[in-house]
Amino acid sequence: MKQIITVFFLVLTTSIYSQNLTIIDAETGKPVEAVAIFNKNKTISAISDEAGKVDVTEFSKDETLIFSHVSYAEFQEKKSVLKKNNYHVYLSKNSEQLDEVIVSVFKNREKTNRIAEQIAVVSSKEIARLSPQTSADLLSSVPGIKIQKSQFGGGSPVMRGMESNRVLLVVDGVRMNNAIYRKGHLQNSITVAPNLLDRTEIVFGPSSVIYGSDALGGVIHYYTKTPKLSEKGTKIKGSSFLRYSSANNEVTNVVSTELSFKKWGSFTSVSHSNFGDLRMGKNRSHGFDDWGKVPFYSDNTNTFYNDTPVVNSNENIQRNTGYSQTDLLQKFYVPFSKNTDFKLNLQYSTSSNIPRFDKLTELKGNGNLKFAEWYYGPQERLLISPQLLINPKKKWLDKGTITLAYQNMKESRIQRKFGSLERSYRKEAVDVFSLNGDFNVPLAAHRNLGYGVEIAYNDVASNSYGKTLRVNENKIVGFDGDFAVQSRYPDGGSSYLSSAFYIDYRQDINSKSTLNTGVRGTHTVLKARWIDETFIDIPQNDIRLDNQSITATIGYVYKPTKNWQLNGVVSSGFRSPNIDDVGKIREKSGRLTVPNTELGPEYAYNFEVGIQKYFNNRKFRAGLNAYYTILDQNITRIPYPFFGQSTVYYEGDEYNVIDGEILTNFNRGRAYITGFTASYEGKILNHWKTSGSITYTKGNTIDSGEGEDIPDEPLSSIPPLFGRFDLSYTNKKFEVGATLVFNAKKDISDYNLTEGIDNHDLTPIVNPDATEDINKYYGTPSWMTVGLYGKYQFTKNIAIQAQLSNLFDEHYKEFASGVSAAGRNISISLQTNF
Numbered sequence: 001m002k003q004i005i006t007v008f009f010l011v012l013t014t015s016i017y018s019q020n021l022t023i024i025d026a027e028t029g030k031p032v033e034a035v036a037i038f039n040k041n042k043t044i045s046a047i048s049d050e051a052g053k054v055d056v057t058e059f060s061k062d063e064t065l066i067f068s069h070v071s072y073a074e075f076q077e078k079k080s081v082l083k084k085n086n087y088h089v090y091l092s093k094n095s096e097q098l099d100e101v102i103v104s105v106f107k108n109r110e111k112t113n114r115i116a117e118q119i120a121v122v123s124s125k126e127i128a129r130l131s132p133q134t135s136a137d138l139l140s141s142v143p144g145i146k147i148q149k150s151q152f153g154g155g156s157p158v159m160r161g162m163e164s165n166r167v168l169l170v171v172d173g174v175r176m177n178n179a180i181y182r183k184g185h186l187q188n189s190i191t192v193a194p195n196l197l198d199r200t201e202i203v204f205g206p207s208s209v210i211y212g213s214d215a216l217g218g219v220i221h222y223y224t225k226t227p228k229l230s231e232k233g234t235k236i237k238g239s240s241f242l243r244y245s246s247a248n249n250e251v252t253n254v255v256s257t258e259l260s261f262k263k264w265g266s267f268t269s270v271s272h273s274n275f276g277d278l279r280m281g282k283n284r285s286h287g288f289d290d291w292g293k294v295p296f297y298s299d300n301t302n303t304f305y306n307d308t309p310v311v312n313s314n315e316n317i318q319r320n321t322g323y324s325q326t327d328l329l330q331k332f333y334v335p336f337s338k339n340t341d342f343k344l345n346l347q348y349s350t351s352s353n354i355p356r357f358d359k360l361t362e363l364k365g366n367g368n369l370k371f372a373e374w375y376y377g378p379q380e381r382l383l384i385s386p387q388l389l390i391n392p393k394k395k396w397l398d399k400g401t402i403t404l405a406y407q408n409m410k411e412s413r414i415q416r417k418f419g420s421l422e423r424s425y426r427k428e429a430v431d432v433f434s435l436n437g438d439f440n441v442p443l444a445a446h447r448n449l450g451y452g453v454e455i456a457y458n459d460v461a462s463n464s465y466g467k468t469l470r471v472n473e474n475k476i477v478g479f480d481g482d483f484a485v486q487s488r489y490p491d492g493g494s495s496y497l498s499s500a501f502y503i504d505y506r507q508d509i510n511s512k513s514t515l516n517t518g519v520r521g522t523h524t525v526l527k528a529r530w531i532d533e534t535f536i537d538i539p540q541n542d543i544r545l546d547n548q549s550i551t552a553t554i555g556y557v558y559k560p561t562k563n564w565q566l567n568g569v570v571s572s573g574f575r576s577p578n579i580d581d582v583g584k585i586r587e588k589s590g591r592l593t594v595p596n597t598e599l600g601p602e603y604a605y606n607f608e609v610g611i612q613k614y615f616n617n618r619k620f621r622a623g624l625n626a627y628y629t630i631l632d633q634n635i636t637r638i639p640y641p642f643f644g645q646s647t648v649y650y651e652g653d654e655y656n657v658i659d660g661e662i663l664t665n666f667n668r669g670r671a672y673i674t675g676f677t678a679s680y681e682g683k684i685l686n687h688w689k690t691s692g693s694i695t696y697t698k699g700n701t702i703d704s705g706e707g708e709d710i711p712d713e714p715l716s717s718i719p720p721l722f723g724r725f726d727l728s729y730t731n732k733k734f735e736v737g738a739t740l741v742f743n744a745k746k747d748i749s750d751y752n753l754t755e756g757i758d759n760h761d762l763t764p765i766v767n768p769d770a771t772e773d774i775n776k777y778y779g780t781p782s783w784m785t786v787g788l789y790g791k792y793q794f795t796k797n798i799a800i801q802a803q804l805s806n807l808f809d810e811h812y813k814e815f816a817s818g819v820s821a822a823g824r825n826i827s828i829s830l831q832t833n834f
Contacts, residue, residue, distance in 0.1 A: 029229030116555025143693030154187035162217030206573025227265030247825035286781035358818025377412030400439035446508035462489035492529030516555035573604035620682030783812035
């Protein structure tokens with residue numbers, strides 16, 4: 001009996017005086033196993049068990065506990081503070097020590113101090129501070145990224161002189177790039193609302209080992225918000241976001257709800273934005289008084305007809321730039337077992353008609369507007385993606401992610417010229433089915449081996465038709481007949497299949513250096529068929545293009561001291577031509593692009609170095625990344641003297657080969673792109689933070705290709721020198737800051753005048769009588785803007801934020817953009833949690 005009482009007393013004493021911590025993943029709410037806990041002297045240590053629990057009784061009350069895990073940022077806190085939090089510790093991927101930031105963009109959580117490539121991360125906190133109108137505007141804050149806009153409902157990111165189908169967009173592990181991503185300017189980056197994002201991670205340079213074709217300029221990976229589990233029973237949380245902006249009368253509403261249970265979680269968010277016509281800046285410091293002004297515009301709509309342009313009462317308001325967009329996110333999170341998690345990701349984005357502003361301001365030879373109607377129909381994106389996360393912890397497989405996805409994208413183009421009742425429609429629909437498997441093999445400490453497979457199948461449907469309007473007193477009351485219209489892509493259907501396998505290896509050679517290597521094999525098959533030859537006679541009506549490539553990368557990270565890091569990367573990239581490259585037919589600026597059914601892949605060979613210096617206990621960083629990329633067999637648009645037809649009639653106009661009015665995509669020898677980004681970020685004082693960057697890019701062809709007598713010229717999409725600087729002060733409830741953004745001049749001699757992608761004809765005219773464009777246009781004038789912002793946290797659940805951008809109301813256009821940037825803009829937003 002005495003022994004029983006003794007045992008009972010020991011158990012009771014242990015339960016009363018033992019102090020168990022529970023360590024939880026801040027992103028998922030699940031317990032974290034194998035977290036090392038120790039004091040600063042490392043005289044006491046412990047490790048969390050499978051339930052994330054650890055006994056910290058041995059640590060004294062005032063001692064600081066340090067938490068360390070390979071997949072999380074290091075965290076430390078006093079034991080007395082942890083007691084007040086009921087001994088619950090939440091580990092996350094972010095850290096004040098900049099090299100401790102954890103990224104997932106390489107398909108496996110990894111600290112940035114083990115990665116050789118140039119990386120950028122925009123956290124949810126930073127997204128909230130920036131409060132961008134679109135995800136494209138969010139990217140413009142990232143050092144090294146420039147955004148182009150042909151219309152306000154757009155935003156095409158440029159990375160290292162490459163954009164559109166040379167930059168890979170990914171959302172939650174699923175590639176957004178599809179078979180009709182064009183070379184030029186895209187608006188697809190705006191189809192993920194910024195308020196739905198948990199973070200955005202960016203890798204610069206060819207990343208074809210992990211991501212395959214299209215990732216020549218880099219990878220932009222959007223991660224949407226994910227529900228968490230709750231150990232303490234049912235939790236229901238909600239939030240709302242409301243913003244108004246004066247420059248375009250924008251109103252954005254976002255409502256989100258999160259349900260957290262022990263065994264499953266749900267996150268639902270609906271975002272709706274309504275954008276009015278954009279007002280440009282009035283102060284024309286560049287000296288071109290009329291550049292960008294809109295003296296008259298078309299007020300035609302889907303139901304209203306007017307055969308003459310309308311005088312604009314305010315020439316600084318860019319009529320036909322407004323649109324609306326709705327985005328929905330529904331995500332479920334269900335742990336099937338201790339080692340298996342399931343996520344179901346549902347996303348839908350749709351818009352109103354989006355006017356193509358640069359087309360609606362295009363002039364005919366007589367100086368009158370050319371188009372009465374030119375707009376994109378509703379841009380729709382549907383994603384259904386179940387994902388399985390496994391952690392078997394076996395010798396042959398430590399953990400892995402299997403992602404299935406179905407995507408449906410729809411886009412359309414509707415246009416009609418002034419003086420015509422004929423309205424043409426071109427509609428595209430793309431179904432994409434994909435499977436990704438990304439796995440990690442357990443090796444010795446500080447060694448990681450990853451491998452994976454990817455299969456993606458694109459099915460493209462392209463159709464076109466024309467309707468002759470029936471008009472009664474400026475009202476469109478119906479249609480009088482149909483007429484033939486050339487489809488944008490093969491009207492008999494087309495498909496694009498990509499399959500790949502990769503291996504990625506990362507090893508710490510010693511405490512000061514890390515080796516990154518990888519290899520990927522990719523095979524693509526493109527099929528296309530043309531039926532209607534009313535307008536254009538395709539040399540091959542039924543085609544199949546097979547391409548394959550092996551790409552590789554090797555990177556080295558060297559840390560000679562605690563506060564220095566040197567990186568070096570040699571990598572190769574590969575981009576197989578897609579349906580848009582091979583089979584597109586479209587007109588721009590009086591020239592017609594036609595298919596090239598013999599187009600081949602383009603390759604990139606990249607050499608880059610980086611240097612980072614850390615200060616203030618690694619809370620401040622200054623660095624430089626420089627690169628040199630060789631493009632081999634680069635795909636570019638050139639005049640097509642060997643096209644089978646000498647004359648083509650398209651949309652009522654005539655295009656002649658002999659006049660250089662017919663273009664095609666062509667593999668044109670070699671070219672180079674070189675440049676650098678110098679940047680800094682971090683804390684300078686206890687409450688003060690700052691960041692800044694300067695980016696320079698230069699690109700030119702080296703040779704025109706064997707047997708081709710084409711002079712070397714600058715590459716398209718090469719932005720001028722640009723940069724951004726931020727300074728902010730933060731205390732517990734208040735934050736205030738200032739931003740300076742600048743862009744240097746880009747001379748007309750540095751433009752690519754052949755392809756038309758740079759939109760040199762939308763820059764100021766300096767010599768109207770010149771017969772050659774290089775003498776007629778100025779190029780992009782330099783500009784600089786200043787902005788202010790502030791935030792006040794009234795309570796834990798209510799915050800208000802205000803921004804004043806373009807303080808001096810400067811008029812400017814981003815390089816290659818068709819729309820002028822916003823003038824002075826006051827933006828006010830209200831964030832509430834409930």
